[in-house]
Amino acid sequence: TQLLEQSPQFLSIQEGENLTVYCNSSSVFSSLQWYRQEPGEGPVLLVTVVTGGEVKKLKRLTFQFGDARKDSSLHITAAQPGDTGLYLCADRFNDYKLSFGAGTTVTVRA
Amino acid sequence: KAGVTQTPRYLIKTRGQQVTLSCSPISGHRSVSWYQQTPGQGLQFLFEYFSETQRNKGNFPGRFSGRQFSNSRSEMNVSTLELGDSALYLCASSGRDYNEQFFGPGTRLTVL
Numbered sequence: 001t002q003l004l005e006q007s008p009q010f011l012s013i014q015e016g017e018n019l020t021v022y023c024n025s026s027s028v029f030s031s032l033q034w035y036r037q038e039p040g041e042g043p044v045l046l047v048t049v050v051t052g053g054e055v056k057k058l059k060r061l062t063f064q065f066g067d068a069r070k071d072s073s074l075h076i077t078a079a080q081p082g083d084t085g086l087y088l089c090a091d092r093f094n095d096y097k098l099s100f101g102a103g104t105t106v107t108v109r110a
Numbered sequence: 111k112a113g114v115t116q117t118p119r120y121l122i123k124t125r126g127q128q129v130t131l132s133c134s135p136i137s138g139h140r141s142v143s144w145y146q147q148t149p150g151q152g153l154q155f156l157f158e159y160f161s162e163t164q165r166n167k168g169n170f171p172g173r174f175s176g177r178q179f180s181n182s183r184s185e186m187n188v189s190t191l192e193l194g195d196s197a198l199y200l201c202a203s204s205g206r207d208y209n210e211q212f213f214g215p216g217t218r219l220t221v222l
Binding site: 040048 | 114145152153154155166168200202210211212213215216
């Protein structure tokens with residue numbers, strides 16, 4: 001059974017600071033996805049990465065996928081209060097099933 | 111395009127009762143998946159339906175069941191509720207591109 005570990009569990013920073021959250025897998029990812037979930041809502045897909053060593057950028061968010069495809073990081077530059085939420089990584093085993101990590105709760109204080 | 115809708119949004123039940131939750135996928139999406147989210151276990155996959163057939167199932171007891179109708183709407187049922195069933199139940203739909211699942215806001219179930 002694959003285990004996805006996310007760290008840290010909680011992160012609280014001031015607006016304008018940078019932050020990085022991590023996701024590590026006990027086995028090679030099939031297809032890694034990052035989601036953000038805001039209170040009272042369902043998760044929203046941020047990015048999908050497949051290739052080892054891949055780096056994707058979405059505005060202030062940078063996603064890195066390890067060469068061995070067993071770890072990933074999400075870096076946010078100049079965080080804003082709107083970045084507050086639960087950040088989840090997930091592995092798509094097949095077309096139909098996602099396995100999620102426990103998530104990192106990020107709070108950005110104004 | 112309307113998003114995934116789930117009803118009801120909140121539900122309070124007592125132990126031993128049963129509950130039915132409803133999910134309407136995005137128009138045109140034929141795949142619907144259900145997940146349970148709790149503080150202790152996080153998000154866990156329950157099952158997935160496509161064209162009224164269950165295609166994949168997670169590791170939950172038989173008390174958890176589901177179905178999908180011809181219009182792709184889906185329901186999940188939990189019988190003989192236990193305190194540990196208190197959770198946020200999320201449904202997600204996907205279309206031709208299975209790479210992305212769109213989640214609904216969830217149903218918050220509290221079992222007393």
